Amino acid sequence: MYKQLIKDLKGDSLKPYYEGIKVYTDSLSQYLAAKVVLIRQGAQKFLVATGSGELYEDLIGYENNGFKLAFPTHENRLVLNKYFPYTAPVANTEHRTSVGLGDRLGLATPGHIRAVKDTDVFPIFAQQSVRELDMTHRKYEDVIDAASYAVFQEGYKKGFGADGDHLKTKEDILKELDLGATMITLDSSEKIDNTILDLNDEELLTKYEVLDASIRSYYEEKYLDSDVKFEGLSLSISKIQLMRDVLTYYAAISFIQEVYEEIIKPYKLPLDFEISIDETSTPTNPISHYIIAQELKDRNIIISTMAPRFIGEFQKGIDYIGDLDMFTQDIRAHVAIAEHFGYRISVHSGSDKFSIFPIVARETHGKFHVKTAGTNWLEAVEVLAEKEPALYREVHAHALDRFSDATALYHVTTNLNNIPSLHDMEDDKLPEYLKNNDARQLLHITYGYILRDQDEHGNFLLRERFFDALDDHMEDYTKHLDEHISRHLALLNLK
Structure with missing residues (x-):
């Protein structure tokens, strides 16, 4: 069955189909004296290699009459990464406009590639949260494996990322970096105190005064009664607003600093670092965003993107629910802050939010990150x-x-x-x-x-x-x- 395929592979004249075999002709790749191509027989995919040399020897498989048949395993994915670097995820070092294209099934990336291949988008093909991994019975290495093999299959060579999405612990961050993540989305929601927004002014003051005096004085001296101006945006920070923001976010800011200094900054490879503050019960006040951004800057924390929670409803699988004019004003304020501090705005739960997409493109001046997943x-x-x-x-x-x-x-x-x-x-x-x-x-x-x-x-x-x-x-x-x-x-x- 493989005889004519191997003969043609040695001569590069591959056909898309042989008897019982589909050949992904765009995957045909050569390293020195070895050639490898991805095929499908029935429901199973295989790597077929011919020739000699390091690539041929490193692939783990079965030799037969001058060729090697190898399963698309994790180990063989690492071999492809070694000899064909475009199959390995990388960081978005050029800061291109990017889209997260989560793949819960491990089958979606070929379709994603077809959609993005003629664009300048930087795609995040491997994107899964810990919760999604648990719900789908997958491991993070499975996610990167699926994306890498799809990139090889389609011959896509423009670069892609791997997002360790909505990670909440240092242990999970370290684990996913070790497995090849090139982007970390730090979800600090467990360090954000959402109960503060429900307190009246008297309750707020009582809780605030219990806070360590050094924390209170630090934030008050720095922000109280400040008037902050950006292009098209003016923010006045009152005592009530400052108390709410300090009580809501100070622990999260400290946690972000710990993660950055202990893990992100010492990491030896380029890495995209996103801060997620969207997992809250109410929209992110632009003043809150400003204080967080200023603290990150003053603590020398470099981020690629930040995801605030916007006005309106970003529910799963359906379009945006809310007033489009209000959303426009809201994202405009957040973009002004992000541009001042030098990072891009990230829009989470972006699947199918068709009504706001033109607004996002316009108000961010075409520089943003949008995450899709369940679509x-x-x-x-x-x-x-x-x-x-x-x-x-x-x-x-x-x-x-x-x-x-x-x-x-x-x-x-x-x-x-x-x-x-x-x-x-x-x-x-x-x-x-x-x-x-x-x-x-x-x-x-x-x-x-x-x-x-x-x-x-x-x-x-x-x-x-x-x-x-x-x-x-x-x-x-x-x-x-x-x-x-x-x-x-x-x-x-x-x-």
Whole structure:
């Protein structure tokens, strides 16, 4: 079966298909006397190598009649990284406008590549939070492996990043750096005291006066009654506002400093460092943003991006909910601060926020980071609705069963009464669920249960059949992702 493929590989005249074999011709690569290409036979992908030398010898596989067949393992990914550096994630050292393209399934990156390949976007193909890894039964090295092999498969050589997303502990940061992360998103939400915003002025003063006197005097001498002016923005810091900000954020600022000085600054390779302050119960006041940014500067903490929480609702899988004029004024203020201090604004939960994308592009002057994640999952579910209606019905029914559990992890305003019953939907109408905001949220936030729930014997209820179905319709999935992410990029004025 491989005879003609190997003959052609030695001569470089590869065809996309041989008997029972799909060849990813864009992956054909050569290092000195060795050539390697990625193929697919059935549901399994392989690396096929010919020739001789270090690359050929380093690949772990089975030799047969002058070629080596190697599984796309983690160890072999490291071999590809060594000889073809474009397959390894790197930091965004040119500070290009960037988009995080999380891939919960490990199958989405080819579609993402098709969307970004003709743009100047710096893509973060490997992006997963600890929570997402747990929900999908994956490890962070699996995420980078999948992205690297997809980059090799598609012959994409413009560079990509790997984001250790929403990391909250030093241990997790060190672990993911060791595994190859090139971007760290520090989520300091556990150090932010959200209860302060609910206090009245008297309660606020009582709590503030308990704070160590040295902390109070430090912030008061530096910020109290200050009038801060940026281009198009003027901020006046009152005693009440300062007390709220100090009590809410001082521990988080100290934690950011610890992480930077102990881990980020000593790190030997280029690294993108993002500060996330969006996991709060209310929008980030521009004064709060300013105080945090000034403290980072004065403590010599260099960041690439910061994610405040903006006005309005950034719920999962649906468009922005809120007043667009108010959002415009809000992001304009945050951009003024970010530009003054020399970093880019990051927009989290950016999937499908189509109405604000033109505003983001305009107000940031085209310099930003936008994170998407779950939208690749919803595109997979839509493929099931189109191609595998019986399986889709099981997925939808299980999502309904697990919805109340999922709401403990995600803030959504889903109204299940707005979702038509499965019994009322003909098979050819099932894709309409993915155009219903309430159904999108239902399917979005229950992904972990769909992928990991098991029966009493330890067998997955849906996971294996879900992946098998996607495997059967991989080209449809890739096309869906290309079109969907391309819509994001076009509205962000990137394509």
